[in-house]
Amino acid sequence: MSVQQRRERERAVRHELIVRTARELAESEGWDAITTRRLSERIEYSQPVLYSHFAGKDAIVAAVAEQGFAELAAARAAAGTAKEAVVAAIHTYLAFAEANPALYDAMFVLGTDLPFAQATTPAPLLAAFGQLHDVLAPLAGDRDSGVFTEVWWSTMHGLVTLARGGRIPAGGQEQRVAILVYQLTGTPP
Amino acid sequence: MSVQQRRERERAVRHELIVRTARELAESEGWDAITTRRLSERIEYSQPVLYSHFAGKDAIVAAVAEQGFAELAAARAAAGTAKEAVVAAIHTYLAFAEANPALYDAMFVLGTDLPFAQATTPAPLLAAFGQLHDVLAPLAGDRDSGVFTEVWWSTMHGLVTLARGGRIPAGGQEQRVAILVYQLTGTPP
DNA sequence: CCATGAATCCTAGCATCGCTAGATATTCGA
DNA sequence: TCGAATATCTAGCGATGCTAGGATTCATGG
Structure with missing residues (x-):
């Protein structure tokens, strides 16, 4: 044996x-x-x-993506106040995307037939979304915190992909993050 | 001749x-x-x-994309109050993306080497961005209205692409738009 | 009205892609 | 040491984007 x-x-x-x-x-x-x-x-x-x-090339990309989900979930930032936690989470997310562009694409751009938000969704992905949810939920007020998280995740994802594609200047992310934080918390970062 | x-x-x-x-x-x-x-x-x-x-297949995709820019710019919604204008612009954008998914991809997802935010940026694209800017600028407050527009454009783009890729449930866009409007205007839609 | 030259278009092919079948080499148990 | 099972490679298929070179059409000048 x-x-x-x-x-x-x-x-x-x-x-x-x-x-x-x-x-x-x-x-x-x-x-x-x-x-x-x-x-x-x-x-x-x-x-x-x-x-x-x-099974094929797509499966290899998916395997790389799954690594990424685990790493993103592990990249949990130190949390102080609720606002600090949000700022840290945003910077963690954007830094992750910038440091690993191909990994990010494998996770969120390529392979549109991954099982997201389903019974078979990979656990590390749920964990990553859950962390973002935990950080954002305190700011949701009377709105559904899950949908609230989806919206702000969309913002970050849009910032990443539009900047990567050159649709918005790649240089001005700090200013955009500042507006993002302001919009979320009501006060400048 | x-x-x-x-x-x-x-x-x-x-x-x-x-x-x-x-x-x-x-x-x-x-x-x-x-x-x-x-x-x-x-x-x-x-x-x-x-x-x-x-010149090649990419150029054909780019030609299709340019058509899309013109149509998006032409899809100007009727504007009432500032808030109504924002709501209308959001719905116009999301409806455009949903009605023409391949066109949207050609415009904003594929061909990452298009000349955006440069001297050679196609005029219809500038027009489309300018319309969004005109609608959003009144809500920017003391923040730079250009960057402000980029952030909210990113949100809409993120909503479109994440929903299309199945990363967020495709069905719940209305709820997300409601949160989006609330976040932008301070009141529910 | 015809021949000539140029513009236009198509056939055929190249290198490369993801993927697979069948042959070959390797390794283990008896 | 030998046979069988396992593991791996060579060779090839259909399809891709793209291109070279020959064939065909067509307007023009004699």
Whole structure:
């Protein structure tokens, strides 16, 4: 039985190698540059090996995305007052997106058929949304805190994607965050 | 000289045919289903004809996007009070995105190398942003109205893309708009 | 009215893509 | 040490965006 265990261990290592390599490659050259051939070359295996681990390229992207959900959930910022918590959460979110653009795309832009807000939604994703909810809920007033969170998440997501696509100047995010905080808390940051 | 004029006219007609067909095809089957072969078959010309009109597939998408900018700018809503104008603008924007998902993607999601907020930015795009700015500026208070507009545009864009990707339930947009209006104007819609 | 030159368009092909079938090499148990 | 099962690779399929070069059409000058 030990043989099989070793093999499963080796498979798991290679599985992780594929995900890590895909992420590194995407982060350095963008998802468009990720082809199964280049990826297989990087991990020093042939193409079909990828398909013994994943159903297809989309599944690899999804695996990278899931890593991202876990990391985003883990990037919990230190919380002081309610307002400080909101400011910290916003900066954490935007910094995460800026530091890991390809990862962010895998999570929130690509693969529009991920199971979100469903029974099969990945736990780390629920955790990440839950953290944002916890921080924003105190500011919701008499409005539904879940919908309230969705709206402000949309704002942050819009800021990230519009800035990344060059639709709004990439440089002015601080000013926008200031307005965001003002709008949320009623006072400047 | 008349011959050349007729030819230019025919070229313009075919140019418009390509853009219109690409848009229809994208709207009915999604941009992923748009290939140069399928597109050329639809217009009943061979593939290379496309390249005599456009530098490549991206340029065709960009041409479709530019149509969208013009239409969005033309979809100016009737304005009453400042608040009514804001509510109308939000609904106009979201309705536009919902009615023309592929067009919206061409405008704001695909082709991240479009010239936005630059000297070469298409005039209809500036017009569309300017209209949004005119509506939102009265609510900006002491904050920069341009940045203020960018933030709320980001919110709407986030609502559109997250809902389209299934990240937030597609059904609850009305509730989110209500919160959006409340947050902007201080009173429920 | 015809031949010539240019403009126009299409056939055929290239490199690359995601993915897969069948052959080959490797490894383990008896 | 040998046979069987497992693991991996080579080779290839259909489809992609895009392009070169030949064929066809067409206006024009004699």
